[in-house]
Amino acid sequence: MVPLGLLNPGEQGVITAIRLTPTCAPGADRQKCDCRVEDMGLRVGKTVQMLNNGSPILLKVDESRIAVDRGLAMKIMIKEVGR
Amino acid sequence: MTAEALRKENIPAAEARVPQRGELRPVEKRTITVAVAGNPNAGKSTLINAIAGSRLHVGNWPGVTVEKKEASFEYAGARIRLIDLPGTYSLSPYTQEEIIARDYLVNERPDLIINVVDATNLERNLYLTVQLMDLGIPMVMALNIFDEAQAKGYRIDVGGIEKMLGIAVIPTSATKKSGLDELLKSAIATAKDPQGHLPQQLNYGEDIEMAADFIAGELIAGHPALIERYPRRWLLLKLMEGDGHVQKVTGFGGNLLEEALRHLKRAHGEDIEAVMAEARYALATGLTREVLQKPELPKTELTEKIDRVVLHRVFGIPIFLAAMWIMFKLTFDLSKPFADWIGAMISGPFKRLAEALLGAIHAPAWTVSLATDGVIAGTGNVLVFVPMIFAMMFFITFLEGSGYMARAAFVMDRAMHSIGLHGKSFIPMLLGVGCNVPAIYATRTLENPRDKALTALLVPLMSCGARLPVYVVFIGAFFPKHGGSVLWSLYMMGILLAIGMGFVFKKTLFKGEAPMFIMELPPYRMPSLRSLLIHTWEKGKHFLIKAGTYILAVSIMVWFLLNLPWGVEHKKDSYLGQVGAIVAPALKPLGFGTWEASSSLIAGLVAKEIVVGTMGEIYLKKEAANEAAKPSLGEELKEVGSSFLKAAGESAANITSTFGITSISAEEDAAKAAERSPLRAELKNQFTPLAAYAFITFVLLYMPCVVAAVAMVQEFGTWKWYGIAFGYQMFLAWGVACLVFQGGKLIGLGG
Numbered sequence: 092m093v094p095l096g097l098l099n100p101g102e103q104g105v106i107t108a109i110r111l112t113p114t115c116a117p118g119a120d121r122q123k124c125d126c127r128v129e130d131m132g133l134r135v136g137k138t139v140q141m142l143n144n145g146s147p148i149l150l151k152v153d154e155s156r157i158a159v160d161r162g163l164a165m166k167i168m169i170k171e172v173g174r
Numbered sequence: 175m176t177a178e179a180l181r182k183e184n185i186p187a188a189e190a191r192v193p194q195r196g197e198l199r200p201v202e203k204r205t206i207t208v209a210v211a212g213n214p215n216a217g218k219s220t221l222i223n224a225i226a227g228s229r230l231h232v233g234n235w236p237g238v239t240v241e242k243k244e245a246s247f248e249y250a251g252a253r254i255r256l257i258d259l260p261g262t263y264s265l266s267p268y269t270q271e272e273i274i275a276r277d278y279l280v281n282e283r284p285d286l287i288i289n290v291v292d293a294t295n296l297e298r299n300l301y302l303t304v305q306l307m308d309l310g311i312p313m314v315m316a317l318n319i320f321d322e323a324q325a326k327g328y329r330i331d332v333g334g335i336e337k338m339l340g341i342a343v344i345p346t347s348a349t350k351k352s353g354l355d356e357l358l359k360s361a362i363a364t365a366k367d368p369q370g371h372l373p374q375q376l377n378y379g380e381d382i383e384m385a386a387d388f389i390a391g392e393l394i395a396g397h398p399a400l401i402e403r404y405p406r407r408w409l410l411l412k413l414m415e416g417d418g419h420v421q422k423v424t425g426f427g428g429n430l431l432e433e434a435l436r437h438l439k440r441a442h443g444e445d446i447e448a449v450m451a452e453a454r455y456a457l458a459t460g461l462t463r464e465v466l467q468k469p470e471l472p473k474t475e476l477t478e479k480i481d482r483v484v485l486h487r488v489f490g491i492p493i494f495l496a497a498m499w500i501m502f503k504l505t506f507d508l509s510k511p512f513a514d515w516i517g518a519m520i521s522g523p524f525k526r527l528a529e530a531l532l533g534a535i536h537a538p539a540w541t542v543s544l545a546t547d548g549v550i551a552g553t554g555n556v557l558v559f560v561p562m563i564f565a566m567m568f569f570i571t572f573l574e575g576s577g578y579m580a581r582a583a584f585v586m587d588r589a590m591h592s593i594g595l596h597g598k599s600f601i602p603m604l605l606g607v608g609c610n611v612p613a614i615y616a617t618r619t620l621e622n623p624r625d626k627a628l629t630a631l632l633v634p635l636m637s638c639g640a641r642l643p644v645y646v647v648f649i650g651a652f653f654p655k656h657g658g659s660v661l662w663s664l665y666m667m668g669i670l671l672a673i674g675m676g677f678v679f680k681k682t683l684f685k686g687e688a689p690m691f692i693m694e695l696p697p698y699r700m701p702s703l704r705s706l707l708i709h710t711w712e713k714g715k716h717f718l719i720k721a722g723t724y725i726l727a728v729s730i731m732v733w734f735l736l737n738l739p740w741g742v743e744h745k746k747d748s749y750l751g752q753v754g755a756i757v758a759p760a761l762k763p764l765g766f767g768t769w770e771a772s773s774s775l776i777a778g779l780v781a782k783e784i785v786v787g788t789m790g791e792i793y794l795k796k797e798a799a800n801e802a803a804k805p806s807l808g809e810e811l812k813e814v815g816s817s818f819l820k821a822a823g824e825s826a827a828n829i830t831s832t833f834g835i836t837s838i839s840a841e842e843d844a845a846k847a848a849e850r851s852p853l854r855a856e857l858k859n860q861f862t863p864l865a866a867y868a869f870i871t872f873v874l875l876y877m878p879c880v881v882a883a884v885a886m887v888q889e890f891g892t893w894k895w896y897g898i899a900f901g902y903q904m905f906l907a908w909g910v911a912c913l914v915f916q917g918g919k920l921i922g923l924g925g
Contacts, residue, residue: 128692130263132298134455142478145487147587147597147691154295156481156695158584160596163692 093171096148096164098141104169106137131157133167205246205253206365209279211306212290213299214261215696217318219243221290221348222258223705225358232712252362257284263298265305267419279309280404285365286312288357293323293330293345294697296466300458303339307373310405312364313341314371316357320345327469334465340374349702375407378453381438386410388434393426400424414438415447477697481581490585497578501569502665503658506646507828509561510657511821513646516561519814520554521852540737548733551790553726560718562646563639568710570607575701575709579604584695593676594684596691599629603672606636607665610878613638614885628676628684630886631899634878635672637665640783644873647786651854652863660867664874671875671906683898732777732788750777750788764872764908765865765915775872781879786853793856868915875907 092107109128132152133139142156143149148164150157159167212218223230226245233242243258259278260271267273279287289306291299306313315335323330335343342360346353364371377383389410393401400409404424412420413431435446442449484493525546532542573579579601587597599617606613613633617626637645645661653660735750754773761767761775770792778785861869877900878886886896 127263127268129451129455130266130301131692131694132301133692142481143485145588146591147584149481149485149584149695153297154292155298156477156697158580158587158597158691158693158695160691 092168094165095139095141095150095167095169096144096161098144098169098171100141100144102171103138103140104171106133106135106139106167107170108135108168109133110166110168128159128163128167131155133157133159138172139169205255206286206362207255207257207282207284208286208288208361208365209257209259209282209284209311210288210290211259211275211279211302212261212316212318213263213292213295213302215694216261216290216292216295216299217348218258218261218290220702220705221316221318221346221354222256223708224348224351225354226256227704227708230708249358250362252365254358254361256288262302264302267417279306279311280408284311285368286314286361286371288314288316288361290316290318293317293320294326294328296330297458297462300461301455304376304454304457307339307341307376308405308408308411310372310375310407312368312371313339313373314357314360314364315339315341315343316353317343317345318348320353321347321350326475329467331465335461338374338461338464341371349699376457378411378450378457381441382414382450382453385414385434385438389413389431392430392434397424397426400426411450415450417447475697477577480698481695484578484581485584491589494582494585497573498665499658499662501566501573502661505562505565505569506657506661508825509565510646511824511828512561515817515821516557517554518817520550520557523811523814524554525550543737544730544733547791548730549726551729551787551794553729553787560714562642564710564714566607566639566642567714568706570605571706571709572701573604575699575706577696577698580693580695583693587691589673590676593632593673594680595625595628595676598691598693599625602629603633603636603669606633606638610634610636610638610882611885614882614889617889624684627890627895628679630889630895631679631902632672632676634882634899634903635668635675635875637668637874638782640781640879641873643783643786644778645870647789647854648857648861648866648870651857652861652866664870667871667910668874671910675902675906729784729787732784732791735777736788736791751792760908761872763916764911765868766861766872768860770860771869775876778873779877779880782873785873789857790853793860794852864915864918867918868911871914872907872911875903875910877903877907 093104095104095106098104132155133150137152140151141148142151146161147158148161150159150164210218210222222243222245226247229245229247231244231246233244241260243256245256247254257278259275262269262272262275265272265276265279267276278284287306287309289303291303303315317330317332317335320330330345332343332345342364344353344357344360346357348354378386390406393406393409409420409424413424413426414435416431438446438449484490486493528545528550529542532545573582582604583597583600585597586600590597590600602613602617610633613636614630617629617633645664649657649660732750736748738749750773751769753776754769754771757772757776758767758769761772766772770789773792774785774788777788857866878896883896883900886899887893
């Protein structure tokens with residue numbers, strides 16, 4: 092398991108865990124957390140491809156291109172599956 | 175239960191669906207209300223534009239300032255009312271858009287939902303579909319962007335989706351206008367027989383369904399009224415998710431709910447909401463797998479190729495800046511001839527016509543002056559800028575529609591970070607270039623209150639369309655040969671100062687870390703000319719309405735302030751002149767410490783474009799001299815027509831000169847322009863070029879206009895942020911203008 096933010100451009104990985112921020116814990120006020128990550132298709136089990144690893148990061152998930160903060164990308168853990 | 179097992183069990187959902195009492199409304203009523211729901215970037219607006227076109231009515235959702243589009247029209251004997259819901263990824267209650275969409279669907283209960291789905295991105299779009307189906311409202315799916323999906327080699331089993339979801343699915347392409355008739359026909363058929371078109375009730379898996387049944391039993395026994403009022407399935411699921419809003423409204427919860435969820439929590443963990451989201455997602459994934467076949471080797475898409483260049487680490491920002499420069503240059507060059515034409519028409523034929531008319535009915539002299547100098551000159555001086563505003567709105571709309579706007583946010587993210595914001599805040603700022611008012615409203619797309627406030631504070635530094643008229647007059651008078659560059663320098667100054675102020679605010683008012691950021695970059699698409707024109711019109715309309723209403727009112731007011739007390743001989747002795755004279759010394763270090771300049775600036779507090787109108791009033795004396803050769807009405811009309819054609823020609827010629835080919839006869843043009851516009855000629859006598867630049871800098875920076883003030887107060891419910899904006903901007907305007915003027919003098923640019 093490595094953080095998503097460490098993938099090189101072109102590499103792919105499968106999301107294994109999303110380390111939610113403390114505000115995202117069950118019962119917490121979800122308005123303040125990053126659960127939109129999941130609504131936008133970044134979920135455990137999804138294959139993501141790194142398109143542009145800078146600041147911010149550009150990912151491809153299914154057919155969407157999603158831009159995320161580096162900080163957020165470091166909280167998403169993946170298993171590398173190569174190119 | 176694993177996601178895999180869930181999927182196998184769930185599709186197709188086997189349960190027979192018994193319609194609930196009170197769930198459906200009678201179909202005989204004449205208007206069919208259709209809510210259009212879908213993801214952002216699924217082509218929802220394009221679809222609605224293609225269907226409704228000019229019948230579209232744009233307003234606001236009650237109580238909030240999110241745009242609401244509506245259209246009513248007859249189709250095949252039925253009366254249809256389309257309501258465009260805000261684009262959302264989900265129906266959870268976490269963003270303003272989601273709350274609006276779900277409140278509308280739950281409380282207003284439309285006759286049916288048209289769910290616009292992006293066929294090239296099925297899975298994520300179906301996640302919302304699954305949630306919409308829970309509402310038990312008859313539904314038709316518009317499988318949009320179908321042509322692109324086919325071009326990519328996707329094979330979608332349309333019949334399969336229909337069978338599994340129990341709803342009609344119509345492949346559409348909003349840009350090519352295909353499938354729209356089928357969609358409307360299907361919508362009408364569905365509305366006529368809602369019972370036969372209810373979506374399937376999806377099976378969320380044994381554990382969830384068991385808990386749902388338990389709660390349903392309790393509800394029927396103890397709270398029958400609730401079941402009458404809300405869609406039953408939706409209510410059950412929301413109660414289980416622990417949706418605070420629903421719990422508060424229904425007053426259901428506590429021990430009963432705890433008991434119902436005990437098993438579920440033991441098996442799946444405490445976070446039921448996550449469990450439910452997982453179940454929904456599994457449904458969407460399973461369905462997608464059943465109906466979609468992708469080609470083995472996906473081609474590198476055009477979008478990706480463009481992104482590789484446009485989002486390049488090194489070239490991204492230069493490309494962005496160049497794009498902005500071209501946009502401003504095109505705006506200026508394209509619209510200038512038309513603006514000159516309108517200006518010439520207003521100060522020529524129209525003014526003469528009004529004078530002739532009022533003279534014919536023997537109106538007193540002061541009303542002639544009010545009509546020509548106040549109303550016509552005041553509003554006219556602003557109307558001159560309509561071509562400019564519309565050209566700018568056109569290009570901004572193009573950037574939005576093509577998908578580049580989101581890239582601009584991406585590219586600017588790093589720069590925005592330095593001022594404690596992220597790239598998404600850049601979009602309101604960029605909109606601010608059109609007009610600060612919608613930009614301030616656009617801050618609501620930012621989830622975090624801190625981002626919202628900081629962005630709204632910086633938006634007024636973005637030079638809006640209303641400031642353009644002032645620049646243009648001064649550029650025309652002083653820098654005709656470098657118009658594009660001077661204009662560009664002002665916009666850039668605004669951006670750089672926003673960065674600086676953002677940094678200051680980050681260290682003072684908004685300490686703490688910038689929150690996380692996530693945003694979708696839509697694929698590049700060529701917006702259709704029709705949708706470009708519609709949206710340009712929608713945006714530009716606000717300016718026209720402003721010019722027609724309260725700029726007119728202020729022009730009249732300014733006229734009175736300039737002509738009161740009765741019988742003032744010199745404008746300087748009028749009320750406005752007197753106030754201007756008091757303020758003037760404070761502006762002396764900036765190079766324009768005259769009562770004329772300060773009076774215009776004071777009038778501009780209401781709206782910055784008024785500065786120009788007021789200057790016209792103050793500087794231009796009544797010219798009774800050149801009335802010798804009064805052309806006849808016929809000649810006038812001929813002149814109107816022929817000069818318009820000439821303007822169109824010039825505009826076309828200017829496009830070529832934008833791209834490096836030297837301007838045909840810039841100097842000659844400038845001379846002519848000065849001749850045509852007496853205000854420019856007069857300004858040349860009043861200001862030095864350096865003072866002129868300091869003046870437009872001041873106009874760029876000094877306080878946001880009254881409409882922006884109202885927007886800020888409305889948006890935040892407090893005067894606090896507007897007060898801060900007012901204070902820091904006045905300070906900044908004075909400081910920077912002073913720096914420009916004094917600094918310029920020091921390095922020998924002349925006083």
